[in-house]
Amino acid sequence: MNMEKMKIIITVNDRQHTLFVSPDRTLLEILREELNLIGTKKGCDDSNCGVCTVLMDGMAVKSCTILIPQANGHSITTIEGLERENSLHPLQQSFIDYFAVQCGFCTPAMILTAKAILDENPNASEEDIREGLHGNICRCTGYKKIVEAIEAVRDGEYKESCGGV
Amino acid sequence: MRFEKYFEPTTVEDCCQILKEHGSDAKILAGGTDIVPRLKNKSWNPIAIIGIGKIPHIDDIVVSKEGLELGAGAQLRKISMDKSLEKDYKVIMEAAGHVSSMQIRNIATIGGNACNASPSADAIQGLMVMDATAVIASSQGTREVPIEDFFTGPGKNVLNEGEILLRFKVPAPKPGTGAVYKKFAIRGDTDISIVGVACRLTLQEDGTIEEARISLAAVAPKPIRVMAAEKALVDKKLTAELIEEIGEIAADICTPISDQRGTAEYRKEMIRVWTRHALKEAKERANAS
Numbered sequence: 322m323n324m325e326k327m328k329i330i331i332t333v334n335d336r337q338h339t340l341f342v343s344p345d346r347t348l349l350e351i352l353r354e355e356l357n358l359i360g361t362k363k364g365c366d367d368s369n370c371g372v373c374t375v376l377m378d379g380m381a382v383k384s385c386t387i388l389i390p391q392a393n394g395h396s397i398t399t400i401e402g403l404e405r406e407n408s409l410h411p412l413q414q415s416f417i418d419y420f421a422v423q424c425g426f427c428t429p430a431m432i433l434t435a436k437a438i439l440d441e442n443p444n445a446s447e448e449d450i451r452e453g454l455h456g457n458i459c460r461c462t463g464y465k466k467i468v469e470a471i472e473a474v475r476d477g478e479y480k481e482s483c484g485g486v
Numbered sequence: 487m488r489f490e491k492y493f494e495p496t497t498v499e500d501c502c503q504i505l506k507e508h509g510s511d512a513k514i515l516a517g518g519t520d521i522v523p524r525l526k527n528k529s530w531n532p533i534a535i536i537g538i539g540k541i542p543h544i545d546d547i548v549v550s551k552e553g554l555e556l557g558a559g560a561q562l563r564k565i566s567m568d569k570s571l572e573k574d575y576k577v578i579m580e581a582a583g584h585v586s587s588m589q590i591r592n593i594a595t596i597g598g599n600a601c602n603a604s605p606s607a608d609a610i611q612g613l614m615v616m617d618a619t620a621v622i623a624s625s626q627g628t629r630e631v632p633i634e635d636f637f638t639g640p641g642k643n644v645l646n647e648g649e650i651l652l653r654f655k656v657p658a659p660k661p662g663t664g665a666v667y668k669k670f671a672i673r674g675d676t677d678i679s680i681v682g683v684a685c686r687l688t689l690q691e692d693g694t695i696e697e698a699r700i701s702l703a704a705v706a707p708k709p710i711r712v713m714a715a716e717k718a719l720v721d722k723k724l725t726a727e728l729i730e731e732i733g734e735i736a737a738d739i740c741t742p743i744s745d746q747r748g749t750a751e752y753r754k755e756m757i758r759v760w761t762r763h764a765l766k767e768a769k770e771r772a773n774a775s
């Protein structure tokens with residue numbers, strides 16, 4: 322039996338999409354397979370590793386564990402939505418400058434989680450940042466560089482080159 | 487395919503109707519953080535999924551003079567950051583805030599944490615010591631169940647076929663009340679608790695304990711209250727000896743298992759330790775209230 326498709330309207334990176342998809346698919350699957358936004362990664366696929374993190378209405382969520390109807394009517398930001406006018410987002414630039422990227426598999430999710438942390442609390446302490454990153458696993462960097470990169474943006478180091486966070 | 491039908495009722499009545507029609511073939515989807523992985527790995531194979539996010543007021547958090555009404559669909563992060571809970575219901579915020587990571591708390595719900603009925607569930611521990619009542623609906627109407635009777639075993643709860651958990655009601659605490667939830671896990675909140683201890687003390691003006699609640703996580707087939715310890719606290723002042731004694735009682739009563747997170751003996755020892763911490767902190771909070 323084929324499941325009835327469902328009409329889903331989601332805004333992804335400021336563009337509205339109307340999709341007819343099976344409601345048993347995850348937000349992650351829709352982003353990667355229907356919208357071709359493969360910056361969002363699939364790791365564990367069971368909500369442990371955090372590499373599938375996207376922002377839903379500005380809040381960090383794990384897209385592998387959200388069924389697409391749960392995202393219906395909501396606004397999603399993926400890593401592809403951060404850069405503007407050919408310039409990187411401050412967090413993207415700082416991750417590069419502070420060597421916070423090694424294999425890079427965790428990076429899109431780290432950056433989006435970092436954005437959620439700073440958007441909510443622009444003065445987040447190192448402890449707040451580490452607490453906020455708890456759901457994101459990085460097997461390469463040891464987190465120190467990642468935290469430093471986020472602190473640099475918090476401290477305003479990238480305001481002039483790339484515009485506000 | 488992970489299921490065959492998806493429903494999104496917009497009233498409690500419709501939801502109950504769908505539940506009734508599908509019986510045990512239906513599962514409710516709130517935040518999905520427990521159910522979606524199980525749908526994907528096929529450990530659960532329901533025919534129908536019922537998303538409850540569109541039911542009005544299902545995620546409401548309402549504080550009044552009488553107490554708190556906490557919608558089953560309220561997200562854990564929303565609860566943990568709701569300033570209106572800070573004064574009287576801090577322990578509920580705290581317990582909700584100790585579940586997993588920010589990403590999960592943003593979407594997982596208090597009702598989901600209860601219905602999933604994990605013995606190690608953190609979020610419901612605040613409700614356990616605040617005497618919460620679960621409000622459950624079916625096509626026959628609603629019924630209320632005290633939170634400590636809501637859990638019936640690992641992964642099992644009191645809901646019958648056709649029923650849905652709507653909200654929790656928490657009575658307003660008396661003056662002189664302090665409560666705390668202590669989670670003990672190796673890797674912080676993202677980790678599953680080795681043990682957890684929630685404690686509430688309501689003190690009279692001279693410091694005599696009028697009412698006490700102690701609840702334990704991850705050391706029995708379900709979350710448990712330690713009534714013997716609660717009784718032993720009443721009408722006394724919290725002395726160092728009494729704290730020791732209560733720690734003993736809690737350690738004696740719990741029946742943990744050994745698993746990769748800790749042996750049964752270790753868990754009992756940790757219950758003793760964390761019960762002591764929880765008592766001290768609950769008292770400090772009661773004094774400050």
Ligand code: FES
Nearest residue numbers: 364365366371385
């Ligand atoms: S892929 Fe979603 S948390 Fe690992």
Ligand code: FES
Nearest residue numbers: 423424459460461
């Ligand atoms: S850079 Fe490789 S996992 Fe983080």
